[in-house]
Amino acid sequence: QDKWEIQSTELTLMKPLGSGQFGVVRLGKLQGRTLVAVKTMREGSMCEDDFIQEAKTMTKLQHPNQVQLYGVSFKDRPIQIVTEYMCNGNLSSYLRSKGRELADDRSPLVDMCHQVCCGMEYLERNKFIHRDLAARNCLVGEHNIVKVSDFGLARYVLDDEYTSSTGSKFPIKWASPEVLEFSRFSSKSDIWAFGILMWEVFTLGKTPYPNLNTTDVVRQVTHGKHLDRPQRCPHAVYRIMKQCWEKDPLRRPTFKEVQVQIEDIQEKDYCE
Numbered sequence: 001q002d003k004w005e006i007q008s009t010e011l012t013l014m015k016p017l018g019s020g021q022f023g024v025v026r027l028g029k030l031q032g033r034t035l036v037a038v039k040t041m042r043e044g045s046m047c048e049d050d051f052i053q054e055a056k057t058m059t060k061l062q063h064p065n066q067v068q069l070y071g072v073s074f075k076d077r078p079i080q081i082v083t084e085y086m087c088n089g090n091l092s093s094y095l096r097s098k099g100r101e102l103a104d105d106r107s108p109l110v111d112m113c114h115q116v117c118c119g120m121e122y123l124e125r126n127k128f129i130h131r132d133l134a135a136r137n138c139l140v141g142e143h144n145i146v147k148v149s150d151f152g153l154a155r156y157v158l159d160d161e162y163t164s165s166t167g168s169k170f171p172i173k174w175a176s177p178e179v180l181e182f183s184r185f186s187s188k189s190d191i192w193a194f195g196i197l198m199w200e201v202f203t204l205g206k207t208p209y210p211n212l213n214t215t216d217v218v219r220q221v222t223h224g225k226h227l228d229r230p231q232r233c234p235h236a237v238y239r240i241m242k243q244c245w246e247k248d249p250l251r252r253p254t255f256k257e258v259q260v261q262i263e264d265i266q267e268k269d270y271c272e
């Protein structure tokens, strides 16, 4: 039996961590030792067979800024997805609750963006598309460690409200023009979403395009109107966001290029 296949008998379930797209996620223990997060799939929420095929490849994606997929228990239903545990929950809630402490010296905010960028550069290098990058889909561990989570799972969601670009759960505010118009996902639509994530970080977890409804957001985005610079965001950082929001996907930077630009800002220990 491959390492990535986990027997349900190896899992001890503990407190719930919240409910995600596929059902309840709990804190758990693997072989009575390693703290893990366990997603117990809600019936009919996921295209399970397709996911199980892909899971083996996904366990091979390993990076310090990726939430590690340890394996899947699928011999008995419901299937359970077992991942690394991140003690401080999702980045969006973390920014809203702890953002004040981070905002005094802006370097923690730049550092969080850098960590997500490194995790995404690794995915880009492996030709893997996230499809739903946003602060809510990143997780925070100890010492402001940030990791990208649930990458690629969007392909297995069965809820049309989420998968259809006109559905009520579709992440419109993180979608690039070509995703809105043609559902064309790529690393170039991931870098667009990364620009939105940077805006979330520098607004300490605000929702993008505040008080705009879906139609207005689609109109703005397709007409090339961008989010304004957040007040605590340095101009050098805002210039990176605007590169990610180029209408033409080919004119957007790679995650590698953005990673280098962020590192340049960190080295110069930018001062406005």
Ligand SMILES: Cn1cc(-c2ccnc(-n3ncc4cc(C(C)(C)C)cc(F)c4c3=O)c2CO)cc(Nc2ccncn2)c1=O
Pocket: 017, 018, 019, 020, 021, 022, 024, 025, 037, 039, 067, 083, 084, 085, 086, 087, 088, 089, 090, 132, 136, 137, 139, 149, 150, 153, 154, 155, 157
């Ligand atoms: C690994 N992990 C997962 C979670 C956790 C809990 C509930 N829902 C989720 N989510 N959140 C989002 C999510 C999104 C998707 C898309 C396909 C991309 C739409 C698919 C999912 F399956 C999930 C999921 O399961 C997560 C994220 O997978 C929380 C953790 N930690 C804490 C710590 C303290 N308080 C709360 N959570 C943790 O360490």
